[in-house]
Amino acid sequence: MTFELQSPLDMHIHLREGAMLKTVAPLSAGTFAGGVVMPNLVPPVDSLARLQAYREEVLAGVGDAVFEPYMTLFFRNYTREELEAARDHVIGIKLYPAGVTTNSEAGVAVLEEAEPTMAIMEELSIPLLVHGESGGFVMDREHEFLSVYEHIATRFPQLTIIMEHITTASALALLDRFEKLHATVTLHHLLVTLDDVAGGLLDPHLFCKPIPKRPEDRSALLAAALAAHPRLMFGSDSAPHPVDQKECCGCAAGVFTAPIAVQVLVELFEAHDRLDRLQDFISGNAQRIYGLHPPEKTVLLEKADFTVPARYGDVVPIKAGQTLSWSLSGS
Amino acid sequence: MTFELQSPLDMHIHLREGAMLKTVAPLSAGTFAGGVVMPNLVPPVDSLARLQAYREEVLAGVGDAVFEPYMTLFFRNYTREELEAARDHVIGIKLYPAGVTTNSEAGVAVLEEAEPTMAIMEELSIPLLVHGESGGFVMDREHEFLSVYEHIATRFPQLTIIMEHITTASALALLDRFEKLHATVTLHHLLVTLDDVAGGLLDPHLFCKPIPKRPEDRSALLAAALAAHPRLMFGSDSAPHPVDQKECCGCAAGVFTAPIAVQVLVELFEAHDRLDRLQDFISGNAQRIYGLHPPEKTVLLEKADFTVPARYGDVVPIKAGQTLSWSLSGS
Numbered sequence: 001m002t003f004e005l006q007s008p009l010d011m012h013i014h015l016r017e018g019a020m021l022k023t024v025a026p027l028s029a030g031t032f033a034g035g036v037v038m039p040n041l042v043p044p045v046d047s048l049a050r051l052q053a054y055r056e057e058v059l060a061g062v063g064d065a066v067f068e069p070y071m072t073l074f075f076r077n078y079t080r081e082e083l084e085a086a087r088d089h090v091i092g093i094k095l096y097p098a099g100v101t102t103n104s105e106a107g108v109a110v111l112e113e114a115e116p117t118m119a120i121m122e123e124l125s126i127p128l129l130v131h132g133e134s135g136g137f138v139m140d141r142e143h144e145f146l147s148v149y150e151h152i153a154t155r156f157p158q159l160t161i162i163m164e165h166i167t168t169a170s171a172l173a174l175l176d177r178f179e180k181l182h183a184t185v186t187l188h189h190l191l192v193t194l195d196d197v198a199g200g201l202l203d204p205h206l207f208c209k210p211i212p213k214r215p216e217d218r219s220a221l222l223a224a225a226l227a228a229h230p231r232l233m234f235g236s237d238s239a240p241h242p243v244d245q246k247e248c249c250g251c252a253a254g255v256f257t258a259p260i261a262v263q264v265l266v267e268l269f270e271a272h273d274r275l276d277r278l279q280d281f282i283s284g285n286a287q288r289i290y291g292l293h294p295p296e297k298t299v300l301l302e303k304a305d306f307t308v309p310a311r312y313g314d315v316v317p318i319k320a321g322q323t324l325s326w327s328l329s330g331s
Numbered sequence: 332m333t334f335e336l337q338s339p340l341d342m343h344i345h346l347r348e349g350a351m352l353k354t355v356a357p358l359s360a361g362t363f364a365g366g367v368v369m370p371n372l373v374p375p376v377d378s379l380a381r382l383q384a385y386r387e388e389v390l391a392g393v394g395d396a397v398f399e400p401y402m403t404l405f406f407r408n409y410t411r412e413e414l415e416a417a418r419d420h421v422i423g424i425k426l427y428p429a430g431v432t433t434n435s436e437a438g439v440a441v442l443e444e445a446e447p448t449m450a451i452m453e454e455l456s457i458p459l460l461v462h463g464e465s466g467g468f469v470m471d472r473e474h475e476f477l478s479v480y481e482h483i484a485t486r487f488p489q490l491t492i493i494m495e496h497i498t499t500a501s502a503l504a505l506l507d508r509f510e511k512l513h514a515t516v517t518l519h520h521l522l523v524t525l526d527d528v529a530g531g532l533l534d535p536h537l538f539c540k541p542i543p544k545r546p547e548d549r550s551a552l553l554a555a556a557l558a559a560h561p562r563l564m565f566g567s568d569s570a571p572h573p574v575d576q577k578e579c580c581g582c583a584a585g586v587f588t589a590p591i592a593v594q595v596l597v598e599l600f601e602a603h604d605r606l607d608r609l610q611d612f613i614s615g616n617a618q619r620i621y622g623l624h625p626p627e628k629t630v631l632l633e634k635a636d637f638t639v640p641a642r643y644g645d646v647v648p649i650k651a652g653q654t655l656s657w658s659l660s661g662s
Contacts, residue, residue: 198538202538
């Protein structure tokens with residue numbers, strides 16, 4: 001039995017830099033035709049020159065594989081000239097509230113001060129991608145941030161807004177209220193809840209931001225993904241950290257899913273008898289929402305056991321050592 | 332400036348066995364006059380013979396220090412003869428729902444089947460100590476278990492019940508509803524919430540069961556402790572694990588607080604100007620509730636900086652490397 005996907009897209013991906021990029025970029029390019037590359041490097045990608053240099057590094061890391069890196073700028077207050085110059089080189093600008101996640105220290109502290117830039121982005125049709133968490137209690141952070149999305153969507157009704165890596169039923173419900181509001185969801189938030197992170201033994205490899213939430217949140221997200229909710233796109237938020245920063249005493253947030261995301265999604269959608277919706281979830285919706293024309297790339301999978309490696313380089317992937325029921329054809 | 336405590340008691344303590352016991356028992360005995368010793372060894376302490384042997388091991392581990400180990404049996408269905416024989420040797424019997432925490436696999440699966448033993452315990456005035464968590468979502472487990480406490484307290488109104496290591500405002504509120512219901516609370520649940528475990532970097536050394544809850548839960552517990560709520564006793568639930576079982580990929584639940592619990596409690600009660608309530612919280616309430624006459628032991632503290640060691644043996648304590656403002660006199 002085989003299954004074919006056309007030009008799968010990962011609409012939220014951390015490719016890092018240097019040696020880590022060389023490890024992980026080919027893994028994303030192995031199964032995806034393109035991906036939205038996050039800009040939270042140190043220092044952040046917040047100029048066109050830096051973005052273009054980073055794009056070259058990504059392309060070099062990808063090598064011969066067909067893979068389009070959709071680049072993002074790190075949100076700061078940009079001038080109109082900067083935004084006009086960047087417009088054709090970015091898929092969007094990623095806003096991080098200051099300090100809420102990995103390498104977000106340079107993020108936005110006072111959202112009101114970001115509004116002039118948002119106004120120009122709306123005018124120039126540059127999408128706003130947002131890590132939407134407040135500084136509150138960890139289980140409440142996304143829910144508390146929803147009022148910010150409401151505010152931005154109301155104030156800038158023509159601005160395309162992407163709620164990145166949503167984790168709650170309430171974020172999902174907000175999609176119905178604003179026409180230009182969209183969301184990505186990760187693989188791991190379709191699979192796990194806080195129970196999997198901290199309900200049995202503590203699993204640092206499932207620790208991430210936003211933290212996985214309650215069973216009813218996961219159920220709502222899964223149902224929406226399986227239905228290929230038209231405002232929802234797949235974005236892995238695959239976030240590699242070296243193993244010594246995960247199995248330690250203050251471990252970093254991020255789940256590494258890139259190399260097996262497609263295979264696990266096929267397994268998941270098949271288990272729910274919704275394989276027919278996967279193409280839209282993993283590519284069609286993103287193409288429509290962003291107006292993308294990704295490179296043509298056929299990914300062929302076959303129903304054959306595949307045991308997930310313990311590590312890729314020094315990164316431990318999700319489901320390390322477990323056996324999946326689908327594998328890449330020829331792998 | 333000095334402060335004196337008379338016969339502090341730790342009403343919930345894990346002393347383990349073998350080499351670990353030799354490491355941790357003297358640390359508890361260094362600042363406590365006695366402690367309620369948990370029976371969840373492998374295999375569990377579920378016979379009088381095993382309990383007596385374990386008590387000898389504890390006393391040998393404590394050495395010359397003044398320290399009374401208040402022994403507990405692991406709950407199973409005991410006969411009347413067993414309970415009558417054990418009565419003078421135990422402070423109570425500890426019930427674990429099967430599988431909810433470290434070494435609880437032999438616990439109670441069907442609570443109704445435990446009732447005949449509870450009836451005899453009520454008759455013989457043997458207290459019932461309970462790890463009160465359901466098998467539900469990690470943040471709901473204690474709250475969901477409250478109906479079990481209500482059931483037991485209603486069915487056996489003369490049975491002394493201790494809700495061990497409570498973590499929620501709702502458990503605290505339940506104390507008001509049943510005269511024979513009491514509770515212990517740990518040091519760490521007065522200090523931390525889920526934010527400290529998983530809100531920033533992941534901290535395996537603060538990972539424990541029950542999981543720390545919301546800020547409003549912590550506030551309620553702290554207020555009750557600072558007031559020396561008459562039904563509330565200090566019980567550290569200090570639970571040592573070797574560092575390689577904490578900083579790893581599936582790390583064990585438990586916070587190790589024993590060696591510095593008294594010092595941190597003095598610091599905490601002083602910070603809230605409630606030092607006058609600490610004697611009751613850490614000893615008086617337990618003496619009254621259980622009818623104990625602990626060995627006389629004066630613990631003298633002085634206001635002098637003390638840097639918490641990185642490790643005791645191979646166990647990482649809470650606040651490792653941090654400086655406390657109180658230390659044991661002469662230390």
